[in-house]
Amino acid sequence: MSVFFLRRILTLVATLVAASLIIFLVLDALPGNAAQMLMGADASPDAVHALTVKLGLDQPLTVRYLLWLKGMAVGDLGNSYVYGTPVAGLIAERLVLTIPLAIMSMLITVVLALAAGIYTAANHNKLGDVGVMSLTQVGIALPNFWFAILLILLFSVKLQLLSAGGFAGWDDGIWTGIRSLLLPAISLAVVQAAILARVTRSAMLEVLREDFVRTARAKGLGKREVLWRHVLRNAMIPVMTVMGLQFANLLAGTIVIENVFYLPGLGRLIFQSIANRDLIVVRNCVMLLAAMVVIVNFVVDVLYAFIDPRIKVSNL
C-alpha cells in the first residue's frame, strides 16, 4: 500500500478528469449548439431555442460540465436527445454484449499468444520457431475487420456452420450467446495474439539468458520446470504491459468488429448516435471506453507490483 498506490490512484483520478474535460470540450463546446445539429440547418430559430432550453443547453459550459461529472458520480447520465430514455440504460443494454466480447477475445488472445510465445522460445531458432514467427508477421499485417470478413466467408458462406452476424442474446442459454460472439472474438483476438506472441517470445528469450536460469538448471531442475516456474514468471512484466495497451486496441476494435457482424453493442450504439446526432450518448460512450482503457492500464500498473516487488521500490 502506501505511497506507491496513493500516487497511482491520484494519477488515475487526474487522468479520468482530464479525459472527461477533453471529451466534453470536443463534443459540447466546439459544435456550438447540439440543438441546431439535431433539428437541422433549416429549423426555425424559435424551435431551436426551445429545444436548447429543454435540453438544458442554455446553461453555461462550466455548469453543464459539472452537472455531467455529478451525474456520472451518481449514475445519472441524462436522457438521450433522440430516444428520450436514460443514457445509462441504453449503455447498460449494450454492455451485455460488448463486455463478454472483449473478455472472450482477450482470453483467446492470451491463450494463443502464450502458447505460441512459450513454444517458440523453447524451440528457439528451430523450424517450428521460424514457422510460427513468420505466421505472426503475417498476422500483424491483417486488418482485423478483413480477417473477420474472411472468417464469415469460410464459416458462414462456405461451411455454413455459424451465422454471419447478429446476436442471439443470452436468454437462450449461455452457449447460444457465446456461439454468436465466437467469430467476432476470434477475429479480434488473432491479430492481437500475433503481436503478443512476439512480445512473449522475446521477453522469454531475454530471461533465458539470465544467470538464475543457468543456476536453476544446474541445481537439477528440468527444462520444462525452469521454463514454467522461473522464465515465464519473470517474462510476464513486458507481456502484461503490452496486454494493457492491447486492451485499448481491443475496445476500439470492438467498435469496428461489431459493425462487421451487426452486433448491437456499444460500438453500434456510438455509430447510430453519430448518425442521429445524439451527442449526449456519444459523449458518455466515448467517456466509458476511455475510462475502461485508463482503468485497465491502472490495474496492470498495480499488478506489476504484485508480480515483481522490485518495482514498488524503484518507483517510489
Next chain:
Amino acid sequence: MSAPLTAPAGTAAIPPGARPVTGFWRRALRHRSFVLGAVLSLFVLGAALLSLVWTPWSAYDIDVASKLHPPSAAHWLGTDVLGRDIVSLLLVGARSTIMVGVIAVGIGLSFGVGLGLVAAARKGWTEELIMRMSDFTFAFPAVLSAIMLAAVAGPGMVTSITAIGIFQIPTFVRVTRGSANAIWAREFVLAARAAGKGSFRITIEHVLPNILSILIVQATIQFALAILAEAALSYLGLGTQPPQPSWGRMLNDAQTLLFQSPMLAVYPGAAIAIAVLGLNLLGDGLRDLLDPRLARER
C-alpha cells in the same frame, strides 16, 4: 601492421566510431526481411504512382451494365457492383492509402519528435507534463478520436488523417524522449556543453542526428499502423468518402455481396495486408541494418 582486433569469422570488423555506410547496401541486399519488405513496399508505392498516370479503366466511371463481371481479359480482377474495374480501384486506393499515411505520420512525427526532444532537453516538470500528456493520449485510440471528430465535424479524409495523426504523437514522444535521453548522457554532449553550446544547438546538432535512425525505423512501423487505422476508418465510413476509392471502403461495399462475389472482399484486404506486411518487414530490416544494437531477438 595495425590490423583490427581479429573479428570472429562471419562478423564484419567495423572500427569503433566509423559509420558503416559503405557496406549498407551490401548488407541490406543480404538481409531477407529488408529485401522482402522493400519489394512489397515498392510494389504498393509503384501502384500508387502508376495510378497517377495510368489505370486500365477509370476508377470513377460508373457502368452498371457491366457490374460484377468475373475476371476477364478486359477486367483482370472483374468489376464491382457499380461496374468499376477492380484493378483500377485498387491502384487509386493505393494512392489514398499512402497519402493518408504520409500526412498522418508527418503529423505524429513533427509533434511527437518536437515534444520528445523538448522533454529530453528541459527535464523537470516540462518532461513530466509532456510524458503525462502522452500517456493520456493513449486513452484515445484512433478510432475513438475519429468518432469524436466525426460526431462534430462530419466524417471525411481530414477527420481520419487528424485522428490518426493525433494517435501517432504519443508513440513518437516516447521513442524520441527515450533515445534522446540516452544521447544526453553521453560524453560528447558534455563536451559540447563545455564548449558553450546551448540546449537548442545541442539538440539540433548532436541529439537529433544521433537518433535519426531510430526515428526512421519507428516511422516505418507507424506508417503500417496508419494504413491499418485508415482502412478501418474508411471501412466504417468515417474516412475517405466515395467516390474517392479506398481499400477500406471497397471492403465495406464487398461485404454486402459475400454470397454473390466473395472474391471482391479478398482483393482489397490482401492489398492492405501486403502494404502493412511490407512496411513492417522493412522496419524490422532497417532496425537491424541501421542500428545493430537495437536488433530484436530473432
